[in-house]
Amino acid sequence: MKIIFSPAKDMDFSKKVYSEDLFISEKTKGILKEISLLSKENLKKSLKLSDNLLDDVYDYYENFYEKPFFRAIDLYNGLSFRQLDKNFTEDEEKYIKDYLIILSSLYGMINGLKYISPYRLDMNAKIKVDNLNLKKYWIEEYNNINKNEKIFNLASDEFSSLINRENYEFIDFEFYKIKNNELKTHSTTSKKGRGILLNSLIKNKIENLDELLKIEIENLIYREDLSSKNKIVYILNN
Structure with a gap:
């Protein structure tokens, strides 16, 4: 079993690591080379950056190989990642190492414990x-x-759509809220639900779907009536 997860644009710089080196693939180096050829103005256009973000992102790439570095799961700080209790035990870190894949547009498929440099x-x-x-x-x-x-x-979908489902047994997860007696979904609901579920997978060290469906997850209600073999539906209850 593997868990695939999206990265985030927001970053948390509080858990710096100076003792580790940065190892990146040749494919990542290829992207960095192309970015290094861009002027500051072209970087802004290519990455669709606001004026407020431009200086920071430019500095990310100018100082890419300089410490400190960060573990991916600590650095990403979007809504999904803010649902995680990041005070991981040794067993939880082993679970992350064994099962979690973060899909990045710069680093490719990376484990949550991989050391990375900030980017956008x-x-x-x-x-x-x-x-x-x-x-x-x-x-x-x-x-x-x-x-x-x-x-x-x-x-x-931005990331998972690149994977050929015919080669794998995909289990999709959908998250809804009930509003005016109707099921409603939104990107915010989905991001929050994914983070809550990932946190529960890690904390309970879940290794298969049967184990997952047996546990109660705070703020998520499993809807068996809306679910199927390859699609699990949860109602977000907060």
Whole structure:
């Protein structure tokens, strides 16, 4: 089993690591080379950055190889990641190492404990490497998970759509809120639900779907009547 998860643009710089070196793939180096050729103004256009973000993102890439570095699961600080209790035990870190894959547009498929340097880049950035946009550039690596692996899909469509579902047993998760007696979903609801569920998977060290469906998760209500073999539905209750 593997759990796939989306990265985040927001970052938390509080858990710095100076003792580890940065190891990145040749594919990541290829993207960094293309970014290094951009002027500050072209970086702004290619990454669709606001004036407020431009200086920070420019500095990320200018100082990319300089310490401190950060563990990916600590650095990402979007809504999904803010649902995690990041005071991980040794057993929980082993679980993360064994099961969690974060899908990044800069680093490719990375484990949550991998050391990374801060960056900002999404799959729709106007950057080409080897004459390929970022989605085409990464699609082969994104399909390097062992065939027939069971995948808990907690990633957004932006990333998970690059994986060929025919090669794997995908379990999708959907999250809703009840408003005016109707089921409503929203990106905020989905992000929050994914984070709550990932936190529960880690804390309970869940290894299969049967184990997951037996536990109660605070703020998530499992709706068996809306679920199927490959789609699990939860109602967000906060």
